[in-house]
Amino acid sequence: MTVRPMRSPRATIVDVADAAQVSRQTVSNVLNRPDKVAPATLERVQREILRLGFTPHASAQQLRRKRSSAVGFEVNPLGHRRMGHILDEFLVELTVVAPRHASHVVAFAPDPDDVIAAYRQILASGLVDGFVLADTRHTDPRPGWLMEHEVPFVSFGRLWDLPELQCWVDVDGRAGVRAAVAHLVEAGYEQVGFLGWPAGSPVGDDRRAGWAEGLHEAGLTSPGSDEESSNQDLDEATAAAERLLGRLGQGAAIVCASDLLALGALRAVRNLDLEPGRDVGVVGFDDTEVAAAMQLSSVRQPVAEAARVAWDMLLAPTSPEPQAQLLTPTLTVRRTSIRRAP
Amino acid sequence: MTVRPMRSPRATIVDVADAAQVSRQTVSNVLNRPDKVAPATLERVQREILRLGFTPHASAQQLRRKRSSAVGFEVNPLGHRRMGHILDEFLVELTVVAPRHASHVVAFAPDPDDVIAAYRQILASGLVDGFVLADTRHTDPRPGWLMEHEVPFVSFGRLWDLPELQCWVDVDGRAGVRAAVAHLVEAGYEQVGFLGWPAGSPVGDDRRAGWAEGLHEAGLTSPGSDEESSNQDLDEATAAAERLLGRLGQGAAIVCASDLLALGALRAVRNLDLEPGRDVGVVGFDDTEVAAAMQLSSVRQPVAEAARVAWDMLLAPTSPEPQAQLLTPTLTVRRTSIRRAP
Numbered sequence: 278m279t280v281r282p283m284r285s286p287r288a289t290i291v292d293v294a295d296a297a298q299v300s301r302q303t304v305s306n307v308l309n310r311p312d313k314v315a316p317a318t319l320e321r322v323q324r325e326i327l328r329l330g331f332t333p334h335a336s337a338q339q340l341r342r343k344r345s346s347a348v349g350f351e352v353n354p355l356g357h358r359r360m361g362h363i364l365d366e367f368l369v370e371l372t373v374v375a376p377r378h379a380s381h382v383v384a385f386a387p388d389p390d391d392v393i394a395a396y397r398q399i400l401a402s403g404l405v406d407g408f409v410l411a412d413t414r415h416t417d418p419r420p421g422w423l424m425e426h427e428v429p430f431v432s433f434g435r436l437w438d439l440p441e442l443q444c445w446v447d448v449d450g451r452a453g454v455r456a457a458v459a460h461l462v463e464a465g466y467e468q469v470g471f472l473g474w475p476a477g478s479p480v481g482d483d484r485r486a487g488w489a490e491g492l493h494e495a496g497l498t499s500p501g502s503d504e505e506s507s508n509q510d511l512d513e514a515t516a517a518a519e520r521l522l523g524r525l526g527q528g529a530a531i532v533c534a535s536d537l538l539a540l541g542a543l544r545a546v547r548n549l550d551l552e553p554g555r556d557v558g559v560v561g562f563d564d565t566e567v568a569a570a571m572q573l574s575s576v577r578q579p580v581a582e583a584a585r586v587a588w589d590m591l592l593a594p595t596s597p598e599p600q601a602q603l604l605t606p607t608l609t610v611r612r613t614s615i616r617r618a619p
Numbered sequence: 620m621t622v623r624p625m626r627s628p629r630a631t632i633v634d635v636a637d638a639a640q641v642s643r644q645t646v647s648n649v650l651n652r653p654d655k656v657a658p659a660t661l662e663r664v665q666r667e668i669l670r671l672g673f674t675p676h677a678s679a680q681q682l683r684r685k686r687s688s689a690v691g692f693e694v695n696p697l698g699h700r701r702m703g704h705i706l707d708e709f710l711v712e713l714t715v716v717a718p719r720h721a722s723h724v725v726a727f728a729p730d731p732d733d734v735i736a737a738y739r740q741i742l743a744s745g746l747v748d749g750f751v752l753a754d755t756r757h758t759d760p761r762p763g764w765l766m767e768h769e770v771p772f773v774s775f776g777r778l779w780d781l782p783e784l785q786c787w788v789d790v791d792g793r794a795g796v797r798a799a800v801a802h803l804v805e806a807g808y809e810q811v812g813f814l815g816w817p818a819g820s821p822v823g824d825d826r827r828a829g830w831a832e833g834l835h836e837a838g839l840t841s842p843g844s845d846e847e848s849s850n851q852d853l854d855e856a857t858a859a860a861e862r863l864l865g866r867l868g869q870g871a872a873i874v875c876a877s878d879l880l881a882l883g884a885l886r887a888v889r890n891l892d893l894e895p896g897r898d899v900g901v902v903g904f905d906d907t908e909v910a911a912a913m914q915l916s917s918v919r920q921p922v923a924e925a926a927r928v929a930w931d932m933l934l935a936p937t938s939p940e941p942q943a944q945l946l947t948p949t950l951t952v953r954r955t956s957i958r959r960a961p
Contacts, residue, residue, distance in 0.1 A: 347725065347746055354715045365707040372726040373696045376737075381746055383689065384714040384724045395718075404689055404723055404746065540912055570882055570909045 288329035290425055297325040308421030311438055323441040331424075347381040348591065349405040351395070353412065354386050363563055363580055364411050367433060370584035371409060378592045382409075393422050400428060409587050413437060413445075415479060431590045433583050435601075437479050443601045446586040450480060450562070451487035453576035453606035457532045457560040458491025460574075460608055465616045466530035466558045469495075470503040470521050472514065472542055473534040484534045484562065491532075503529075507538060514541025515548070522549060522557065530558025530614065536565045539573055543613065553613040564609050574614035579604050630671035632767055639667040650763030653780055665783040673766075689723040690933065691738070691747040695754065696728045705905055705922055706753050709775060712926035713751060720934045724751075735764050742770060751929050755779060755787075757821060773932045775925050777943075779821050785943045788928040792822060792904070793829035795918035795948035799874045799902040800833025802916075802950055807958045808872035808900045811837075812845040812863050814856065814884055815876040826876045826904065833874075845871075849880060856883025857890070864891060864899065872900025872956065878907045881915055885955065895955040906951050916956035921946050 294301045299322060306314050307322040314322070325331075350368055372382045383405050387395030396419065399405055407429035410419055415437050423430045424442070432445040461469050471488040474481035485504075492499055502524045507517035514533075518541050521531060533539035539561030546557045553559050553573075561568050564577035586602050636643045641664060648656050649664040656664070667673075692710055714724045725747050729737030738761065741747055749771035752761055757779050765772045766784070774787040803811050813830040816823035827846075834841050844866045849859035856875075860883050863873060875881035881903030888899045895901050895915075903910050906919035928944050 352711050352714045354711065365711065368710075368726065369694050369696065369707065369728070372694045373728045375727065376730075381741065381744070382726045383746075384710065384726055385717065386711070386715045388718075399723065402723070404725075566907070567909050567912045570913060 288331040289427065292329055293322065293325050293331050296329060297322045305425050308424045308439065309418060326441050346406045347383050347404060349383045349385055349399050349408045352384045352386045363578060366580050367411060367584060370581045371587065374584050374588050378588050393418055396422065407591060409433060429591060431587045433587055444590060446583050446590065446602045446604065448578045448583065448606050449603045450484045453562065454484045454487030454532055455491040456608050457576055458488055458495060460610065461530040461558050461560065461614060462495040464558060464614055466528065468503060468525055468529040470525050470529060470531045472518055472521060472531050472538045473506050475506045475508065481534050488532055507541065509535060509537055511537060511541055514538045515544045518542040518545035519548065522546065527551060527556050532560050534562055536561035536563050536568045536573065536575055540567060540571065543571060543573065554615050555617045558616060559613040572612040574611045575609050576606050577609050578606050630673040631769060634671055635664065635667050635673050638671060639664045647767050650766045650781065651760060668783050688748045689725050689746060691725045691727055691741050691750045694726045694728045705920055708922050709753060709926060712923045713929065716926050716930050720930050735760055738764065749933060751775065771933060773929045775929055786932060788925050788932065788944045788946065790920045790925065790948050791945045792826045795904065796826045796829030796874055797833040798950050799918055800830055800837060802952065803872040803900050803902065803956060804837040806900060806956055808870060810845060810867055810871040812867050812871060812873045814860055814863060814873050814880045815848050816850065817848045823876050830874055849883065851877060851879055853879060853883055856880045857886045860884040860887035861890065864888065869893060869898050874902050876904055878903035878905050878910045878915065878917055882909060882913065885913060885915065896957050897959045900958060901955040914954040916953045917951050918948050919951050920948050
């Protein structure tokens with residue numbers, strides 16, 4: 278047993294405001310609109326949040342005492358029409374693990390114009406005791422609102438704007454892309470380009486950083502022309518991959534930020550009368566059923582493990598302090614990244 | 620307004636037993652194990668069930684009066700690893716419609732060895748007021764158990780063993796396959812073969828019947844050698860399609876009971892150095908994201924509409940009597956069913 282610093286078992290937003298000598302509203306701003314808070318104040322409040330252990334986990338204690346409980350999980354109405362939307366899989370895995378915690382999962386789909394209203398409503402209904410967030414992003418209103426209302430939650434996805442909160446599990450996409458680059462270099466491709474999303478999405482930028490790190494580790498330098506971006510759209514991705522291939526040429530490989538982008542890359546390779554794998558390597562991300570069908574190599578997220586960790590973090594009595602966890606994805610190697618003699 | 624026969628607003632299993640002059644256990648057997656009941660008794664009990672309006676819908680009245688409610692939906696832990704598992708999509712669509720009924724969806728994953736225990740447990744927890752079933756099959760213990768315990772439910776999928784119950788919505792797979800055959804004949808393919816699942820699954824047999832009807836309507840006769848079956852496994856499907864193509868030859872088409880089987884058919888076509896569409900037509904079923912990626916023509920189920928109908932049937936005050944609904948799928952035509960001059 279280690280001796281841990283004494284802390285209030287149930288620090289509230291008021292405790293944080295008192296300790297940081299700011300108003301409750303300022304604490305709320307730190308949680309909800311940190312960009313609006315003066316840096317010195319921001320730092321002081323974040324320090325008190327950490328010191329006092331004001332985390333969603335603190336109020337999660339009450340969940341453990343209840344015989345039956347449920348957590349809410351927000352479903353994206355359009356998500357399942359997007360290729361490789363792994364959150365459907367995550368929802369199923371959450372549901373599979375729930376009975377181990379004598380709990381259930383309540384799925385709900387907010388009005389996109391007022392997401393918080395749906396959280397408020399489902400809390401008021403008494404159906405759920407907490408939430409599992411996913412699809413976190415910059416200027417996400419949900420974590421701050423939940424903190425302010427002392428609602429227990431964990432997140433599948435980093436809390437990008439609230440670095441002081443540790444109640445998340447995520448997949449190390451950067452490491453996944455880095456491993457894909459190493460695999461392609463090892464397989465004998467001479468250059469490794471990147472087909473990503475336009476800059477600005479934290480997940481996409483993280484995957485791009487993994488590509489740059491992978492090049493560096495392999496002793497390759499980026500000529501600056503070995504990168505293209507496209508939105509999550511097949512035609513746009515195909516055109517971007519064609520531009521990229523025009524510069525990279527045969528014998529190169531392309532690492533993609535998603536399986537849909539990789540599908541565009543495969544089409545671009547075939548449009549040039551080249552053969553994926555043999556002439557140009559292609560690796561996708563998410564290892565969707567499309568990747569399996571197309572024999573596309575792809576980075577696989579450990580979704581079931583993420584669901585287990587999320588439940589443990591929210592409810593298991595053995596982890597009194599939440600500690601953010603970054604899980605390592607694996608690479609599924611298929612035909613599109615095996616270089617063969619022409 | 621039509622005058623309808625007077626009926627008890629809340630007929631119970633006891634009322635049915637009294638009216639049919641059988642024990643409660645016999646009514647339970649009719650619901651749960653109809654094959655164990657003497658035909659004359661079965662018919663008498665089913666007639667009383669119909670006459671008394673003993674339907675899950677009767678007890679669904681109470682749901683309408685509650686301000687907040689939730690329905691349970693069973694998730695198959697392995698389903699999302701099966702290609703084209705449309706029930707993930709159905710769950711999302713159920714969730715999207717739920718707020719219109721001031722309700723929510725509770726997802727749960729039973730232990731496959733005791734499915735009923737999970738229904739019993741979640742009912743006991745008070746979280747849900749009713750259920751939406753899916754993935755119904757022969758000797759399905761769930762509908763009978765729910766009827767016996769007077770738990771409101773509707774089913775996405777016919778209640779195959781309980782023809783007297785009308786509380787279901789399903790998709791007319793037979794009509795979908797029939798339309799696919801008509802399309803292929805119209806496109807100029809000379810023969811249309813069928814690649815289905817082994818006989819015995821109600822859904823698969825229904826799709827096979829649609830193929831036979833389509834041939835008949837087109838004035839084609841089945842030579843008996845134009846059919847193969849395979850389990851939902853890619854290698855097995857590829858081998859079955861190769862056997863089928865060996866008999867059908869170039870210029871023919873294959874209608875498949877699923878997109879996975881169709882993926883096997885596409886591989887078989889390519890293994891023979893033929894081009895899908897141009898040389899051999901292929902149509903799948905479910906219009907999964909794999910179908911879109913492979914440019915595979917496929918029959919699409921109206922999943923969002925099925926979810927809307929399911930909620931209406933369970934809760935909407937405008938439909939006092941449930942009436943089973945069979946929705947018509949549509950055909951998404953892509954490259955694999957467009958015949959082009961060689």
